[in-house]
Amino acid sequence: MHRFFKRKDPEPEVQSIGDVRVEEFDFSQLSVDPGLRTPICEYNVNIRDQVRREYLQKGPCQPSGYEFPKRKFGVSQCRRFNPSWFNEFGDGLEYSVEKDTTYCLYCYLFNTTKEKQAGGEAFVNEGFTNWKCKDRLNIHVGQHDSEHHKSRMNCETLMNQDEHIQSVLHKLSKQMRNDYRICLNASIDCIRVLWRQGHSFRGHDETESSLNPGNFLIQLEFLGAHNKEINDVILKNAPKNCKLTSPDIQKDILSACATETINVIIRDVGDSLFSILVDESRDVSTKEQMSVFIRYVDSSGHVNECFIGIEHLTSTTSLSLKAAIDKMFSRHNLSMSKLRGQGFDGASNMQGKFNGLKALILKENLCAFYIHCFAHQLQLALIAVAKKNLPISNFFRVVGDVVNVVGASCKRSDLIREKHSDFIVEALERGEISSGRGLNQETTLQRAGDIRWVSHYNSLISFISMFFAVIDVLEIIPEDDSSSPDQKTEAFFYWRQYFYLILHSIYT
Structure with a gap:
């Protein structure tokens, strides 16, 4: 037993992780003899509670069956530690076989400052050896608010994990x-x-x-x-x-959602071949933006065309466009060697034979075949033909003017819808048209746009379907007192002369 108590604390292995020093050692090797223990305040604060739990689980050092040595007090009187004091002064009292002194386990674990009551420091550091003055033990324990009792309560709290x-x-x-x-x-x-x-x-x-x-x-x-x-x-x-x-958090969440969506698209592409569709234009804040779409065939054999991002451009040169595409490819781990198609409009910085974006990509990958955007081709071809044919060009100008005259106010828009509804009812009664789901829906005149040719087509279709309603409204406008003289003149002109003949010939 004596050899066991002589074992000393092992030297801890210290590691530095960032700015925190972590002591790693075997807690089972902690010294049982209180006279050989390292002061609790010298342990790293991150493991201090673990050390306390280990000592509390082992319990105080109270040797049994040990013959305590005698000490000489005065000239002829000898005294020694009385084992009955373990029961008299509580389970916190300890005895050091190595130093023949007593200690307080509770105060050692939690009282890191000098106590006010007598003998407080001795029960933590030097050890108490005055076997003649038993009252010093009573003074150390003290009343319910003493440092000893506070330390004991801290030990109980530490071991009660639910309340820790x-x-x-x-x-x-x-x-x-x-x-x-x-x-x-x-x-x-x-x-x-x-x-x-x-x-x-x-x-x-x-x-x-x-x-x-x-x-x-x-x-x-x-x-x-x-x-x-x-x-x-x-x-x-x-x-x-x-x-x-907050708006910043909303933007962060939106950005995270966009990133996750694009990641799903990129994972779906995998190692498959793909093509890109690129277009650039200014937004409402006059910033030049390049939008990029990716077109690929998924594992089910379906062709998918997905938007993968917008890149802000400080310049619209072909080199800037290529650098922006390379940056996007790098961000999404897309390989230029897998590119098999590129589709742009016919602008010189896009379609240029020697220095355009098409040429720069072909220099890097000869398999990335260029296809001129069919929508741009159709738009450019039809607009060019229409502008060179004076009757057709004038016709679409007149169509636009009629839309402005007939749809100049909410009152006239409601009137043309009412006239068209009456025409549908009469046509159904005469059996000229059939009824059914999705047929004869309420509609209105559509204006033609300059960007997409399909808008001209939709405008003509709406004119044909609402032809008689348009004629009725043009006839009413000259007699309407709320209309201005210019509007009455325009409506009378289109109704009597040019517009009626052209549209009627197309309709029939």
């Missing part, structure tokens, strides 16, 4: 994490709905007293009204510094 401060903090942290997760998921759900529908997020006035704080906050409030678990952690019930409703 770390357990309480862990439970609290777990609840906070759960609440944060619910609040975050609610914000993500609202953003996904608004994003999918293409709605705006923010309102003009987003204060709590605002009647219309914006679509995002309204959607979040609506979600909370139908789910108590969500309502308990959002808006007013959320921490003031963690509401997850």
Whole structure:
């Protein structure tokens, strides 16, 4: 037994991880003899509680069956430690066989400062050896508010894991994490709905007293009204510094959703061959933007065409476009060697034979065949032909003027819909047209656009279907007192002369 108590604490192996020093050693090798222990304050703060638990689980050092040596007091009197004191002064009292001194386990573990009562420092560091003055032990234990009792309560709290401060903090942290997760998921759900529908997020006035704080906050409030678990952690019930409703957080979530969506597309592409469609134009803030689409065949054999991003351009030169594409390919781990097609418009920086984007990509990959965008080809060809044919060019000009005259006000738009509805009813009664699901829907005149030729086609189709309604409205406008003289003149001209003859010949 004596050899066992002489074993000393092993030297801890110290590692440096960042700015934190972590002591790693075998806790089972901690010295049992209190006279050989390392002061608790010298242990790293990160493992100090672990050391305390190890000592409390081992229990105080109270040798049994050991013959305690005698000490000489005065001239002829000898005294020694009385084992009955272990029971008299509690289970915190310890005895060091190596130094023939007594210590207090509780005070060693938690009392790192000098005690006020007599003998306090001795029971922690030097050890108590005055076997003649037994009252010093009573003084050390003291009353209920003594340092000894405080240390004992700390030991009991440490061993009661359910009430330990770390357990309480862990439970609290777990609840906070759960609440944060619910609040975050609610914000993500609202953003996904608004994003999918293409709605705006923010309102003009987003204060709590605002009647219309914006679509995002309204959607979040609506979600909370139908789910108590969500309502308990959002808006007013959320921490003031963690509401997850700021515009920056909305943008971050949107960016994360976009990144995840693109990652799904890239994983679907895999090692397959693909082609790209590129176009560049200015946005409303006059910034030059390049949009990129990827076209590929998935594992099921379906052709997919997916948008993968927009790149801001400081210059529209072919070198800038190529650098932007290389940057996007690098970001999404796309290989230029897998590229088998490129589709652009006919601009010189795109289609240029020697220095265009097409040529730069072909220099890197000869298999990336270039295809001129068919939509741009059709638009350019039809517009060029139409402008060179004066009757056709004049015809579409007249069509645009008629749309402006007939649809100049809500009153006239309602009137033309009413006339067209009456015409449909009469045609159904006469059996000239048939009824059915999706047929004879309410419609209106469509204006032709300059960008897509299909808009001209849709404009003519609407004119043909609403021909008689247009004629009736043109006839009414000259007699309408609310119309201006210019409008009456234009309506009379188109009704009597040019427009009636042209449209009637096309219709018949």
